[in-house]
Amino acid sequence: MDNPGPFVFTTAGAAFSLASAGTFLGDWMLNFAGVDALSLQASFAYGGGGAVGGATIYFQTSLDQGQTPIDIFAPVFAEANGLSVANLSALDKAAPFSPAQQSLAANTIVDGVLGDRFRAVLVVSTPYTGNTTLALWGCAR
Amino acid sequence: MIDESARAFWREAIERVGVPIVLSRAFGYAPNVTTFSVNLRAKVLLAAPDGSAASQQGLGAGGAGAVTETDRSVIVMAEELYRSRFPLPVQKGDLVTLPETTEQLTVTQVDPYLMAIAGAIKLTVAGVA
Numbered sequence A: 001m002d003n004p005g006p007f008v009f010t011t012a013g014a015a016f017s018l019a020s021a022g023t024f025l026g027d028w029m030l031n032f033a034g035v036d037a038l039s040l041q042a043s044f045a046y047g048g049g050g051a052v053g054g055a056t057i058y059f060q061t062s063l064d065q066g067q068t069p070i071d072i073f074a075p076v077f078a079e080a081n082g083l084s085v086a087n088l089s090a091l092d093k094a095a096p097f098s099p100a101q102q103s104l105a106a107n108t109i110v111d112g113v114l115g116d117r118f119r120a121v122l123v124v125s126t127p128y129t130g131n132t133t134l135a136l137w138g139c140a141r
Numbered sequence B: 001m002i003d004e005s006a007r008a009f010w011r012e013a014i015e016r017v018g019v020p021i022v023l024s025r026a027f028g029y030a031p032n033v034t035t036f037s038v039n040l041r042a043k044v045l046l047a048a049p050d051g052s053a054a055s056q057q058g059l060g061a062g063g064a065g066a067v068t069e070t071d072r073s074v075i076v077m078a079e080e081l082y083r084s085r086f087p088l089p090v091q092k093g094d095l096v097t098l099p100e101t102t103e104q105l106t107v108t109q110v111d112p113y114l115m116a117i118a119g120a121i122k123l124t125v126a127g128v129a
Helices: B004-017 B051-056 B078-083
Strands: A005-008 A022-025 A037-045 A055-062 A069-073 A082-089 A118-124 A133-140 B019-029 B032-045 B072-077 B095-098 B103-111 B120-126
Touching (some): A005 B032, A055 A133, A118 A133, B004 B072, B019 B072, B032 B078, B072 B103, B078 B120
Antiparallel strands (some): A005 A133, A022 A118, A037 A082, A037 A133, A055 A069, A055 A118, B032 B072, B072 B120, B095 B103, B103 B120
């Protein structure tokens, strides 16, 4: 691919906030045509509030220019610091499957499907307080 | 609309007289802060007139105003920002480091329109006087 390397997932150019409950769609990170592999990292630093399963992140890709998001990794965090990492390859999927949209099972991945764009969707069930921070990174190769 | 000649001119100008910079954005709340940084090449100009100070002194926005010695203007190519996957748009509070002088500067203004025809973005940055 043309521009391998690290990047951060954002929403409207800024970090995701966990201060209110809801579903927050991230920005599509573009220009990944030709990506062979993608490593994803979700780093959760707990400050206060929240609940068990309070924050779910759905990393997504798309094969039709963003019209149909496909979940590829779904880390879940509760009330403690956490770090979740996954590595995905564009060359692995052998069998057809029905993609999930914001419904991938917690802490699972879908390997083998990497489109030309990626984004993160944050679902907060119970608001977090204090200096709770979520940092979402990717590294494309 | 970008003029290709203007873009080529500025790309070459930055290549010739530009200096390495590190553009960074901090995410999160202290102490849980993570920083995303990209290495770029940019044209860094020295002191920039302080237009707001000029206005405060009744000289009008077009007049020459006060100059803060640590103010800088930084001109970067938008395409380079995009290629490096820096989260756009550049925002107030983003950090610019000049490795050659070890200056740590904070973005105070972003003007994406002034040099839009050349595909460049002008940042006004300030250090600690």
